[in-house]
Amino acid sequence: MSEILAEEECLSQSGQSRRNLLKLGAVGGAAMIAAGVTPAAKAREDGIGLVKHDAFPLKISPNYQRFSEMDTSFHRFNKAGIAFYKRPKPDENKPGFTSIDYALKMGGRSVANALSPYAPAYEGYHLPKIFKPNALNSEFRFKDSATAHAVIKRAARHYGADLVGITRRDPRWDYTHVREGNTAHKFEDALQFEPKTVIMLGFEVGYEGMRAAPSPLGDAGQVDGYSKMSKTSLQLASFLQLLGFHAAGVGNSFGLSVPYGIAAGLGENTRMGLLLNHKYGPRIRLGKVYTDLDLDEYFDKPVTFGVESFCKKCMHCADNCPSKAIPKDEEPSMGPPDDGTDWGFSNPGVRKWYVNCDKCLQYWADSNTSCSSCITSCPYNKPNFWHHRLIDKANMFLPGPLHKLMADMDLLHGYGKTFNETAPAVFWDDKGRSYDGFGD
Amino acid sequence: MSGLGIFSGIEVLFFWLGVLCLATVQGLIWLRIKHNASWLSLAVLAMGCGTMIFDIAWAVSSVLEKEPQSASMSVLVIFLPGLLIAIWGARLAMRKPTIAPSIATES
Numbered sequence: 001m002s003e004i005l006a007e008e009e010c011l012s013q014s015g016q017s018r019r020n021l022l023k024l025g026a027v028g029g030a031a032m033i034a035a036g037v038t039p040a041a042k043a044r045e046d047g048i049g050l051v052k053h054d055a056f057p058l059k060i061s062p063n064y065q066r067f068s069e070m071d072t073s074f075h076r077f078n079k080a081g082i083a084f085y086k087r088p089k090p091d092e093n094k095p096g097f098t099s100i101d102y103a104l105k106m107g108g109r110s111v112a113n114a115l116s117p118y119a120p121a122y123e124g125y126h127l128p129k130i131f132k133p134n135a136l137n138s139e140f141r142f143k144d145s146a147t148a149h150a151v152i153k154r155a156a157r158h159y160g161a162d163l164v165g166i167t168r169r170d171p172r173w174d175y176t177h178v179r180e181g182n183t184a185h186k187f188e189d190a191l192q193f194e195p196k197t198v199i200m201l202g203f204e205v206g207y208e209g210m211r212a213a214p215s216p217l218g219d220a221g222q223v224d225g226y227s228k229m230s231k232t233s234l235q236l237a238s239f240l241q242l243l244g245f246h247a248a249g250v251g252n253s254f255g256l257s258v259p260y261g262i263a264a265g266l267g268e269n270t271r272m273g274l275l276l277n278h279k280y281g282p283r284i285r286l287g288k289v290y291t292d293l294d295l296d297e298y299f300d301k302p303v304t305f306g307v308e309s310f311c312k313k314c315m316h317c318a319d320n321c322p323s324k325a326i327p328k329d330e331e332p333s334m335g336p337p338d339d340g341t342d343w344g345f346s347n348p349g350v351r352k353w354y355v356n357c358d359k360c361l362q363y364w365a366d367s368n369t370s371c372s373s374c375i376t377s378c379p380y381n382k383p384n385f386w387h388h389r390l391i392d393k394a395n396m397f398l399p400g401p402l403h404k405l406m407a408d409m410d411l412l413h414g415y416g417k418t419f420n421e422t423a424p425a426v427f428w429d430d431k432g433r434s435y436d437g438f439g440d
Numbered sequence: 441m442s443g444l445g446i447f448s449g450i451e452v453l454f455f456w457l458g459v460l461c462l463a464t465v466q467g468l469i470w471l472r473i474k475h476n477a478s479w480l481s482l483a484v485l486a487m488g489c490g491t492m493i494f495d496i497a498w499a500v501s502s503v504l505e506k507e508p509q510s511a512s513m514s515v516l517v518i519f520l521p522g523l524l525i526a527i528w529g530a531r532l533a534m535r536k537p538t539i540a541p542s543i544a545t546e547s
Contacts, residue, residue: 208506383505385450385501385504385505386450387497387498387501387502409517412513413507413509413514414507414508414509414510414513415507415510426506438445
């Protein structure tokens with residue numbers, strides 16, 4: 001579910017003089033040398049700056065309660081009769097908002113729409129098809145948990161997932177009720193079996209398209225991700241059925257994808273509330289497959305690699321959020337702020353930054369896009385090039401105060417621009433691309 | 441930058457970086473043998489050349505990923521300091537050894 005229209009100018013420009021730039025570079029060099037001798041830089045058991053956790057890494061209140069999908073902003077808007085997606089009105093003179101851009105986006109959604117009754121990527125439209133055991137060989141058993149992990153992950157990758165993590169089902173992250181239109185179904189009734197394991201699937205969203213956010217072109221990659229979620233989770237659920245297990249492929253529905261993604265070791269939570277993967281940054285879509293396959297051991301552990309520390313200093317997503325939905329508090333909190341807002345769409349009890357989803361979704365409605373400015377402006381949102389991997393590694397062990405410098409340098413290097421009207425031209429530029437198999 | 445359609449831009453880049461690194465090492469050896477450059481000057485020069493080579497890698501990669509501002513910014517904050525360090529190292533390396541007055545008188 002997604003959409004926006006951009007009317008504001010880029011918010012991320014900073015007017016540094018050349019002298020300031022040189023100063024910044026000199027300070028950066030000195031600080032990096034200093035960082036090399038600080039205690040924070042020493043190697044840890046799981047590698048420099050990378051920590052694996054046996055337990056869920058975010059603090060959870062003992063009073064935490066499960067949430068209902070009927071209370072999400074999407075359904076609140078439905079109930080209020082606010083359409084956050086309207087029929088597009090292309091502007092052929094506005095980059096990223098032309099008929100071509102809208103068509104690219106809407107065409108990308110077609111698979112998700114077609115497969116929605118079987119493996120719904122978008123929540124609230126259909127319940128998934130429940131695959132009941134139909135084993136090709138009734139005697140089949142996985143040799144051990146490690147083999148099950150390896151086989152399922154290989155199959156998921158084969159079906160198109162870029163990331164796969166397997167974790168034990170945790171009822172805390174499951175909705176109490178799931179939504180089918182305006183009808184609420186109890187989670188247990190809708191799933192029809194007792195899930196033991198959740199297979200988390202991650203799908204990369206293209207970088208060049210995301211540079212054009214917020215615009216329909218920026219949405220196109222996200223929407224395509226939903227189609228991939230439907231296709232892969234449906235295939236994987238069918239795969240598990242043929243090995244003798246119950247399975248159901250879902251996208252956004254049934255459970256909270258971010259905490260499940262954290263539990264499955266796919267990334268860390270962020271200020272903007274999205275999962276941040278080490279390889280793709282926040283530029284991913286997440287799907288889930290629930291199954292009653294029960295494993296003795298789960299090998300994917302939650303990981304942290306300095307993202308929370310970076311988010312405390314960076315603020316790019318909050319600065320660039322057109323609806324001011326992302327908080328600017330330096331520290332995460334256990335609940336949303338008492339600011340007079342009806343925070344009924346938010347579930348307190350987890351230490352994180354609480355995003356005002358109603359404000360966010362209102363901007364979707366106003367702009368007829370799904371915005372994604374936060375993803376575009378995030379310094380972790382980079383294409384797969386060696387120098388970005390190098391900086392990401394450096395951020396894993398650099399001390400907190402340097403993260404602000406790294407975030408500033410990111411802007412000065414030209415990354416993280418939102419409302420970037422040159423980005424669509426780069427996306428559509430045919431120069432240097434080869435479609436016939438000749439060339440790179 | 442396609443390497444005759446066989447290699448990607450990054451592959452071609454890293455090939456030439458290898459050539460540059462080899463040329464740098466050969467230059468340092470030449471300075472040591474022919475000009476009897478001090479180890480300190482060679483270390484400074486190596487640091488400067490290494491920084492410049494690093495920036496070439498960064499800048500070309502930025503162009504390949506279509507972020508030219510990153511390339512120009514890197515020239516400012518990486519290449520120029522590297523150039524200054526390299527010039528300093530080269531001046532140290534090429535400096536003629538001073539002869540103490542007492543020794544000069546004796547000879």
